[in-house]
Amino acid sequence: MKNNLPTEAELRAAVEREMAPARADLENLVRIPGIAFPEFDHAQVDRSAEAVATLLRGCGLETGIVRAGGQPAVIGRKPAPPGAPTVLLYAHHDVQPSGDEALWDSDPFEPVERDGRLYGRGAADDKAGLMAHVVALRALGDALPVGVVVFVEGEEEYGSASLSELLRLHHDRLLADVVVIADSANWDVGVPALTTSLRGIVNCVVEVRTLRDPVHSGMFGGAVPDALTTLVRLLATLHEDDGDVAVEGLAMGPESTVELPVERVRAEAGMVDGVRFTGTGSLADRLWTRPSLSVLGVDAPSVLESGNALVPAARAKISARLAPGDEPVKAFAALREHLEAYCPWGAAISVSLDGGGAPCVIDTTGPRYETVRSALRTAWDGVSPVEIGVGGSIPAVSTFQAEFPDATIVVTGVEDPQTRAHGPNESLHLGEFTRVCLAEALMLAGLGRPTG
Ligand code: BES
Ligand code: MN
Secondary structure: OOOOOOOHHHHHHHHHHHHHHHHHHHHHHHOOOOOOOOOOOOHHHHHHHHHHHHHHHHOOOEEEEEOOOOOOEEEEEEOOOOOOOEEEEEEEOOOOOOOOHHHOOOOOOOOEEEOOEEEOOOOOOOHHHHHHHHHHHHHHHHHOOOEEEEEEEOOHHHOOOOHHHHHHHOHHHHOOOEEEEEEEEOOEOOEOEEEEEEOEEEEEEEEEEOOOOOEEHHHHOOOOOOHHHHHHHHHHOOEOOOOOEOOOOOOOOOOOOOOOOHHHHHHHHOOOOOOOOOOOOOHHHHHHHOOEEEEEEEEOOOOOOOOOEEOOEEEEEEEEEEOOOOOHHHHHHHHHHHHHHHOHHHOEEEEEEEEEEOOEEOOOOOHHHHHHHHHHHHHOOOOOOEEEEEOOOOHHHHHHHHHOOOOEEEEEEEEOOOOOOOOOOOEEEHHHHHHHHHHHHHHHHHHOOOOO
């Protein structure tokens, strides 16, 4: 099939043939706990980058490892045949920490298959996204009709701090007509999706102080505020009683066109019986196109170590998800202003930014998107992709949009509603993974087809 576009049947067969070796490669990647968070061993992120580089070299790409003050990213390139477009394939090789390993049914870094799913940290998010690129390239082999640049980031889960610098430094080597970001989710097992928007994120730490040191809670309680009560009252001002966000100045996105089934969200989130949803309006709007505020952690004496003493200072980490259209800098200012204005009892307060990423809206019109839709439909045996918003964040999308404003951005992914990314027992649906790989191979073939 050299120099000749393979037929759909040939591509299907080629992808099928590649699944067993790809599975072994994916398992080896899952065994490397490459976590970009500062308290983890970054030698593992280096090992992970090396493993990715080996895979890309194996696909015949000219490959190098690059960094710009952060964790290593891997770039692999194969120039475009004359007149053909170039497609950039993005994924990230770093993973979330495993969290409490006792909550896992098997070792997070020793992949195992159960009921057609491969379990392990990063088995889906996003090592399978990376492997989808590898399988598509292997399946097409010398028949690849487009130029490709594979860009595999090493610190997505820690906020992609050096990504814009990497794109700026390597602009010319990365320049592409189409950017495929394989780090999102499909609608359901058997139903593909195209992501049309993602929320942004602003994390901040708020600290309140009411006392120089702890003092006897009986001697002073009643007239002297403790910092923990102060903090809790402050956090309570973030939402209205119905759960809607009460902070002014956060943008609202466009209304969603998709309706999310209430029972499905309840089940997927694992909500305890009797617990009600927060906020008003459609669930899709609340989860995808409007801001949300959550308290992720608190620093205060633990119950066990607490004595009968007033707590002098306490901290909380607040995470804001931003609606498509909002800006992290503006949103942080709005949040800080709210916290400073509502801090009770004259307590001293400090609010510091702890990372962020911009939201995005993706234009899914134009002829290239017809190729993309048709590839997904074929890989899912005639089922058309649902256009979804995503409540999570991929800062890379807006970074690519800014660096390559003329490129068509396509956000795909391997996740399904049972994936449990970031949680214990993360897993990849192996049947869906095959479809993702086939869709990407079909997409690359289709983008290289002369349109006349
Ligand atoms: N793959 C996720 C984003 C995602 C989540 C897509 C759910 C589809 C469905 C990504 O790796 C992620 O988790 N990103 C972080 C970004 C943050 C660290 C800036 C997130 O959303 O928390
Ligand atoms: Mn991811």
